[in-house]
Amino acid sequence: MDWECCWSRDEIAPEECPYIGEGEEDLYGSQRRRVVEKCIECPRFKNDLTRLKGAGDPLADVLPFILTEYLEQKAQMGSMLGFLNSRTSEIKFLREVSLVLQTSIDLDEVLSIAMTAITAGKGFGMNRALLLMTDKERRNIRGYLGVGPKDYEEAWRTWDDIGRRNFTLKELAKNFQKTGLNSEKEKFHDILGQLTVPLADHGHIFNRALHGKKPILVENALNNPDLDRGLARILGVDCFLVMPLISRNRRIGVIIADNCITHKPITLQDMQSLETFAFPVAFALERASLYERLQEEVAKQKAANLKLREQQELIAKMEKMALVGKITSSIAHSIRNPLMVIGGFARTLLKGSAENDEKRSYLESIVRETRQLEDVLSEVLDYSESLFPVMDFWDLNELITTSLVDLAGTLEQSGTICLSELSPELPMVRIDYKQISYCLKTIISTALASMEQGGELRVESLLDGDGVLLRISDSGNSLSEKAQEALTAPFFQTQEMGAGVGLSLCKTILERQGNSLSIVGRAGGGNVYSIRLLTRKENL
């Protein structure tokens, strides 16, 4: 019999079968493969079978059953293969994402990978994903991050952009972390803000998903009696998926995923795939959150260590202070007492001596020199104390007022009018109260010395940038440059200022604490002493 189809021949020529295409040339020489792959579905083969039946061949009745069964099996195999391929690529994708998630401890990186994987076409391809996380107090579940386009226009622009760049998922996530994370948080701020739900609200769909440890696919949300319609209105979709994130029985949060732009139905397979994905995400989120908390604790520990070190330094300093204190005490005791006796008795003798007694001038010398020695001793002891300031925040105006009250008698005796102008809105200054009080009193004493006939003394406090200015102005004789030099050199002597360490000590004290002292002699008479004090803690 002459057959229409080539099924009976070992080898055929190319023009004999129109169904063999390019790349399938090896079928020309392989009868077995040709029959299985081509002839079985060829119309010519069906004609040949009809002819066979016409010829009364009994096989012609049986062969169609076998062929139909074979084709059905083949289609089923094809479908299973497609399913297996899709699962294989999904597993491959999950493995890739899980590997990245396993190695990441940065919360932002974990979030970027997770949210990109859900929304990217190369991932699960959902239009939008919203992440809600349990708060630190474990009282509420709160909107944390949203990813996806808000409208068609943005969707088209984003997807077109992603399509053109052909990024891998990892690159997409990295890019998102770098440029999109904050803007997406901002973009979904209004929606996220409305998604706070107490964990105690057991009937809420989020808590139901968390409690059941299973995703919930919500369909027909606006008319679903089991669902709060408000949620559907906030989300603006009728169909969405609520995916619980649970790690070792800890409720980490939920992911809401939907197709708000394309309105493509969410399939059971989408749900299963996302469920598989939720495990590594929850674990990674928990680990990253724990790491973040650990970092916070480490920072606290570091701060505590720093504080401890400061305290240790302070103790060491106090030990030194105690030593210096002992030395200065010893000096004070062993010098001041004899000086008091010498000078005191000289004064007693001077009081009792006759006006014309020639020994009177000797006694006067003893009194004067003793007094000077006592002054120098006081200044040396003050200097020793100034080596170890006790810094704290103080109200400068209170310090000025107290110092002026202490000096009230001296000011009155000198016939000086004292005016104070204190700014009411000064920040606290970080100073050693005693030392700054000493500086102010020393400057006022110096100012009074320059106003032999009395005059006007003005004490002002005012804000000066990031510091506070304490300004003392007198109406006495302007100090010469030489006198101003005395500031920097202890025991430097000038006619105007006498000898001593007073102002130089003030300058040393102030500069050591990061503050400053300047003196300006005004052309028309008078001097301005300016102390600038820092308000920050950074000063020494």
Added chain:
Amino acid sequence: MAKLLIVDDEANIRLLYAQELSDEGYEVVTASSALEAVEKLEGSSFDLVVLDIKLKNESGIELLQRIVKDRHGLPVILCTAFSCYKDDFSAWLADGYVVKSSDMQELKDEIKRVLAKKQIKV
């Protein structure tokens, strides 16, 4: 006439105090140690005590605490070579604080101020 008790372990300083404060019209009694001071306080009544902080092997501050406790209302002025105790809270119990100086005017003024506060006539 106000009666003062001077407590100082330096004989010359006690002598100087006695001289200067007698000239001011006070009746002056001196003691060289805390023990002697307590004995004298028990034996007689005083209007004011001028007390040194560093006594030989004793603390003037402890004596101050004892006076405040046992003789409530008896004013005490600390007169010492150390300026640092002025800000020490243990010295706050005293009614006055003067750093020792060959010019005793400050001490005299302080005695007058404290006695006036206690309304004791010189």
